[in-house]
Amino acid sequence: MPYFDAASSAPLHPVARQALLAALDEGWADPARLYREGRRARLLLDAAREAAAEAVGCRPDELTFTPSGTRAVHSGISGALAGRRRVGRHLVFSAVEHSSVLHSAAAHEAQGGSVSEVAVDRSGAVSAQAYAEVLREDTALACLQSANHEVGTEQPVAEVAELCRAAGVPLLVDAAQSLGWGPVPGGWSLLAASAHKWGGPSGVGLLAVRKGVRFTVQGPADEREAGRAAGFENLPAIVAAAASLRAVRAEAAAESVRLRALVDRIRARVPQLVPDVEVVGDPVRRLPHLVTFSCLYVDGETLLHELDRAEFSVSSGSSCTSSTLAPSHVLRAMGVLSEGNVRVSLPTGTAGEEVERFLDVLPRVVAEVRERLGAPVSAPPSPAVTASLVVDALGKRCPIPVIELAKVIGEVPRGGTVTVLSDDEAARLDIPAWCAMREQEYVGEEPADRGSAYVVRRLT
Amino acid sequence: MPYFDAASSAPLHPVARQALLAALDEGWADPARLYREGRRARLLLDAAREAAAEAVGCRPDELTFTPSGTRAVHSGISGALAGRRRVGRHLVFSAVEHSSVLHSAAAHEAQGGSVSEVAVDRSGAVSAQAYAEVLREDTALACLQSANHEVGTEQPVAEVAELCRAAGVPLLVDAAQSLGWGPVPGGWSLLAASAHKWGGPSGVGLLAVRKGVRFTVQGPADEREAGRAAGFENLPAIVAAAASLRAVRAEAAAESVRLRALVDRIRARVPQLVPDVEVVGDPVRRLPHLVTFSCLYVDGETLLHELDRAEFSVSSGSSCTSSTLAPSHVLRAMGVLSEGNVRVSLPTGTAGEEVERFLDVLPRVVAEVRERLGAPVSAPPSPAVTASLVVDALGKRCPIPVIELAKVIGEVPRGGTVTVLSDDEAARLDIPAWCAMREQEYVGEEPADRGSAYVVRRLT
Structure with a gap:
């Protein structure tokens, strides 16, 4: 465990x-x-x-x-x-x-x-x-x-x-x-x-x-x-x-080299094994034992729950976990994706096999959560048909607003916009972050009757 | 121990x-x-x-x-x-x-x-x-x-x-x-x-x-x-x-009865075994395991040190102990003697034999400390010769001012006064307390060039 x-x-x-x-x-x-x-x-x-x-x-x-x-x-x-x-x-x-x-x-x-x-x-x-x-x-x-x-x-x-x-x-x-x-x-x-x-x-x-x-x-x-x-x-x-x-301290020199290599392996392998992932934090000037990544189209609480069922205890800065409704102030200040966020921090003595097993389990768990939420598969967008679209995600919590956005972006032509209506606090962080990851243009946020309207222009 | x-x-x-x-x-x-x-x-x-x-x-x-x-x-x-x-x-x-x-x-x-x-x-x-x-x-x-x-x-x-x-x-x-x-x-x-x-x-x-x-x-x-x-x-x-x-709590009912009896024994025996002692605190409405008494003509730190050498760990509210120079605010508020103060608080499980051994050791330890300090033996005062006396105890710490007072009180006739000059904070508490114990009249305190002048009238 x-x-x-x-x-x-x-x-x-x-x-x-x-x-x-x-x-x-x-x-x-x-x-x-x-x-x-x-x-x-x-x-x-x-x-x-x-x-x-x-x-x-x-x-x-x-x-x-x-x-x-x-x-x-x-x-x-x-x-x-x-x-x-x-x-x-x-x-x-x-x-x-x-x-x-x-x-x-x-x-x-x-x-x-x-x-x-x-x-x-x-x-x-x-x-x-x-x-x-x-x-x-x-x-x-x-x-x-x-x-x-x-x-x-x-x-x-x-x-x-x-x-x-x-x-x-x-x-x-x-x-x-x-x-x-x-x-x-x-x-x-x-x-x-x-x-x-x-x-x-x-x-x-x-x-x-x-x-x-x-x-x-x-x-x-x-x-x-x-x-x-x-x-x-x-x-x-x-x-x-x-x-x-x-x-x-007596163990720190040797143990930090060992854990640093394990974390480097997680940093390198997670983006290869799991599509639509952002590994955050400085890859070099960092603590030896800690790595954080965020998975698009996944909610943090479900992900943590499923990893716990698979016997891995990790934490998350996602908004939809535990007692908090706001995404981590750290991820927000960095301007990176917060949805599906996972922090892995290895205790001293962590075995390499445990990390391998985690890398084995993670892709399956993420894929299952995405499938359950109806997330889009990373695939070429379908032919564009309209110049602009409005998606009503009011009352829906992360990661649903981003999932809805990703589902329809292919339905507008390049240069067209999708406007997402959302009253979820995490959307303010995660929609711009998604745009950065997907190389779409984040136009901005406007106040709406309920929540905000987030406008995204399709570039690719 | x-x-x-x-x-x-x-x-x-x-x-x-x-x-x-x-x-x-x-x-x-x-x-x-x-x-x-x-x-x-x-x-x-x-x-x-x-x-x-x-x-x-x-x-x-x-x-x-x-x-x-x-x-x-x-x-x-x-x-x-x-x-x-x-x-x-x-x-x-x-x-x-x-x-x-x-x-x-x-x-x-x-x-x-x-x-x-x-x-x-x-x-x-x-x-x-x-x-x-x-x-x-x-x-x-x-x-x-x-x-x-x-x-x-x-x-x-x-x-x-x-x-x-x-x-x-x-x-x-x-x-x-x-x-x-x-x-x-x-x-x-x-x-x-x-x-x-x-x-x-x-x-x-x-x-x-x-x-x-x-x-x-x-x-x-x-x-x-x-x-x-x-x-x-x-x-x-x-x-x-x-x-x-x-x-x-499960042990409290039985243990409180047992410790209450041990404390009652200390309360009764200490005044019988040690002359010039004041046992303080309510004898009935009290914690089961705790008793405090003060010994005239003894300084608390030496007493604690000697009891520690005899393998008893107790504490003291005397002024002349540990890091503090002021007598305990509790004893002061009660208006009782603070010099030679000892607090005994028995942990659960204390054996009756330990208490007996304490009662055995205490009189000897107090007598030794008093002898070292040149304290007066409780004896009839010598014939009176002068109507008033001034004792200079400036620069001397408790219990010396009270010892000096006790030494000379017999030298004034009944109705005569002894004035003790002292700059020790404990004297303010202990001279009136000594008067109460000895049935002498505490006339009052007057400011002096250095410290205070404490005036005592001989009654007995």
Whole structure:
């Protein structure tokens, strides 16, 4: 039963399990107490902090353990913004950050702060130049992920850190997806990460704040973790987090080469095996273990369900999955197809045979879903008969609007238009993406009585 | 090596350990995902919530798992205050609440809110009447602990809840110390608790918010835990917390009777075995496992150190312990002696022989510390020679000022005074407490060039 969703949560590393068990016996007492159980707990906490700080590349007294990566991001952003309130209240971040960053930014804006969202290219990467352009006199903080959690693209963190340094603006790096693979290069000021992403236990995040960075903790005072993370320390989990970070780092060089080759194979084979697929994200500057692709004419939830039946656990940024009705903000910011989206993120130790079996199963599953939805087969369009057509896809959810468009595009002559009426949020992203994939012209969107009218001109 | 500090953190219950181990294997995945590992995690989370809600006495959808008891209190207070901002910004709490409540109140005051602190009597209990008197039109929230964490005194929660209900004010109960012993009675509106206090793992708190209570989550949005606790769920620990709560509850009836008898024995024997001791807290309306006493002429840190050498782990609210220089706010609010303070809180399973051994060791340890400090032996005072005396104890930390006072009180005639000059914060509490214990008259405190002058009149 291959689990291919390490980017959501990695299975517990054996070293984490072992360390957790030991620390349950030795580390349950309050490390602030002076009796022997407390002193023992304090020793464990200090050792864990030293090990984690070494892996992060900071001093132990710069590192705080938080209850999760999300809390590390929330505390890091709110503390850095408050610490530099006199400078200004402008916050910079990329359009493809994790929701914890975007939600922090929204909270900041709701409290009267100003924000600049930096756009990404079609691979999901920001340019350092784009960051340079939005930094202002009153910029209090800039945020940038080390690598994207949905498409794996690495960001130019060192370059952005350098120009932030030159502008006197601290940079917070969300390293949740990459810290297990290696330290974040360059002169970042704050760093956040999450243990369960590298095979550590849940319940532990890291927040590093470099000496000299102005930082004012928000919320009620508390004496734990230098005042930066309120509440009794989750010590056994902290010990396990530090031990497993050290362990995965020791394996990272060899394992990243191995998984990179497996992902390269998926990137190469999926477009050969499955028609009408777009593999997204940077093919080279990327996380070793993660690949994302989208399949035209497929809905993500059905695809995930069928892959689960075939014993593959993957995730999706499609709009029609799980609890969300909007397509992934990452895919939207990249301007790529979101329908039939699949993210494969391989845990360390994934066998090559599992990947081969996935490549074996995927084409059949996609074909079945397409057949069930009545999707068009990739074939020469039928002779053109009318100059323009209107397709009513109101009330229909993705991928139906795109399927309807694809079915009739051949019925208009070259230069003619198809107008798709749709009230599905995903259509706004997926109809232009389909046009780009099919080399048709996306004319634009007009408001309609219900939803929008998307106009497409046939070119080929 | 008897560990008598369960009120700080209880050793992990065997059921918690067992449940944690099982959940490490079954519950590491993201419960929001639809594939089988996610569905399995979701089932575990739902079952844990149902079990914990039953033990709390609320509906599962009223219960949120937080990263700690402190975070439950912080979120509960900030959310309830924000939810009732239109009503007003007045917050009520007792003078002996846990620091997480007091720090939340300080943060609220710093943001322009108003607060009322309800005083306690010498046993540490509030009166319902005192709560009734401070409730106002603009009171947004009242807070009251179920039982005090330092002296064990139970609070009249049901009565206070009833009059809060009548006044239309929600009551938040901090049940951290009592939830393992039984549900909190009465019509509370919000409840906070902490798993590591009942033998569950660290990293898990509970926050219950009754349906109908206005509640507006503060901080950045997050989809986890109904938006009330941001970050990836600490699932294995949550499962262990719920399982152990159920387990300790099953043992609570028998174990509370047994530990109550052991604590009664400590309460009775310590004053017989150790001269000049004050046992504090309500002798009857109290937690079953906790007792606190203070020893005149002893400093808390040395006492704890010597008890640790004798293999007993206890804690202290004395000023001269660990990282704090101020005596416990609880002892101060009660107006009882803080010097030589010892809190004994027995974990479940404590054997009677361990308590007997403690009673055997304690008198010797106290006598040694007193001898080292040159404390007066309880003996008839020497003949009076002068009508008034001034003792300079400037620069000397507790318990020296009280020792100096006790040494010379016999040198003034009945009706004469001793003035103690002291710049030690604990003297303000301990000199009046000594007067009460010794039946001397505490005349009052006057500002001096350095510190204060404490005037005591000899009566006996």
